[in-house]
Amino acid sequence: MAKWIVGLCLAVWVVSAFAGEAAPAANDPVLEARMMRISSELRCLVCQNQTIADSHAGLAVDLRQQVREMLQQGKSEQQILDYMTARYGDFVLYRPPFKATTALLWIGPGVMVVAGLAILVGVLRRRSRMPQDQFDPEAPEPAQDPHLT
Amino acid sequence: MKSLRFLVPLAIFLGLVVFLGAGLKLDPKEVPSPLIGKPTPAFALTRLDNAGQTIRREDLLGKVWMLNVWASWCVACREEHPLLVEFARKKLLPVYGLNYKDERSAGLRWLANFGNPYDASLFDQDGRVGIDWGVYGVPETFIIDREGVIRFKQIGPITPDVIRTQIEPLVRRLNG
Numbered sequence: 604m605a606k607w608i609v610g611l612c613l614a615v616w617v618v619s620a621f622a623g624e625a626a627p628a629a630n631d632p633v634l635e636a637r638m639m640r641i642s643s644e645l646r647c648l649v650c651q652n653q654t655i656a657d658s659h660a661g662l663a664v665d666l667r668q669q670v671r672e673m674l675q676q677g678k679s680e681q682q683i684l685d686y687m688t689a690r691y692g693d694f695v696l697y698r699p700p701f702k703a704t705t706a707l708l709w710i711g712p713g714v715m716v717v718a719g720l721a722i723l724v725g726v727l728r729r730r731s732r733m734p735q736d737q738f739d740p741e742a743p744e745p746a747q748d749p750h751l752t
Numbered sequence: 753m754k755s756l757r758f759l760v761p762l763a764i765f766l767g768l769v770v771f772l773g774a775g776l777k778l779d780p781k782e783v784p785s786p787l788i789g790k791p792t793p794a795f796a797l798t799r800l801d802n803a804g805q806t807i808r809r810e811d812l813l814g815k816v817w818m819l820n821v822w823a824s825w826c827v828a829c830r831e832e833h834p835l836l837v838e839f840a841r842k843k844l845l846p847v848y849g850l851n852y853k854d855e856r857s858a859g860l861r862w863l864a865n866f867g868n869p870y871d872a873s874l875f876d877q878d879g880r881v882g883i884d885w886g887v888y889g890v891p892e893t894f895i896i897d898r899e900g901v902i903r904f905k906q907i908g909p910i911t912p913d914v915i916r917t918q919i920e921p922l923v924r925r926l927n928g
């Protein structure tokens with residue numbers, strides 16, 4: 604009987620010892636997928652045209668591990684992005700927030716397109732009001748081209 | 753007014769030249785640190801040469817000091833090193849090292865070979881403190897004021913020019 608109890612205690616102890624160890628992150632596909640999604644929002648500062656998810660640079664590996672651990676601690680995606688921007692600035696975000704210093708970045712292309720269209724419309728309107736004789740005569744018809752006949 | 757219209761393409765061209773010229777001068781590797789003007793992150797690391805002695809953020813409050821991030825595997829650090837040794841000899845301020853993602857023996861051997869400019873080197877084996885300091889390109893150099901606020905950061909090797917025009921004036925002002 605005593606043997607049984609010792610055996611049972613040992614069994615429970617062994618099981619609980621294993622249970623006490625958290626499963627390595629790589630074995631948790633859901634967490635790993637979340638980690639990769641967040642990492643793909645972050646720029647690797649060592650190789651700047653890659654995301655932390657893509658890069659094999661030492662720092663990217665470390666930062667992926669950091670993201671993994673913060674997810675395990677139950678941190679939200681926003682908390683993780685805040686953690687990264689506090690250390691590396693808005694530059695780490697592939698989608699930087701809209702604020703005074705990034706306004707030109709966000710609005711610039713739109714302003715250029717609108718300005719280009721406005722100039723195009725202005726030129727076309729002015730030309731449509733010009734009399735016909737201001738333009739060069741039309742190019743000869745292709746059929747009249749001596750090389751083609 | 754109409755006679756000056758031929759200058760418009762020239763003006764556009766000059767505008768482009770200014771933009772592209774400025775763009776050539778900017779180094780995309782130099783990302784402005786958001787930590788400038790912020791208190792240093794908390795840290796508690798052992799000394800490189802003494803695993804039994806821990807140095808904490810609080811230990812360094814009250815003095816202006818320099819933190820230089822280095823590693824024995826870092827090629828640019830070796831290039832920078834003689835300059836740092838020479839700078840440390842002037843004793844303008846205490847210079848601490850952050851031995852980043854290195855092995856203790858490799859780091860100590862490196863210092864023995866090339867000279868040790870550091871009052872002490874903090875041993876950051878897993879690079880966690882480096883991440884807290886926003887380190888991404890070793891070597892990096894920080895100047896921290898008496899209140900423990902980061903006032904300056906150099907990414908990449910320091911140069912004689914940076915020491916003369918930026919670091920020395922700043923240290924004098926912070927100490928003055």
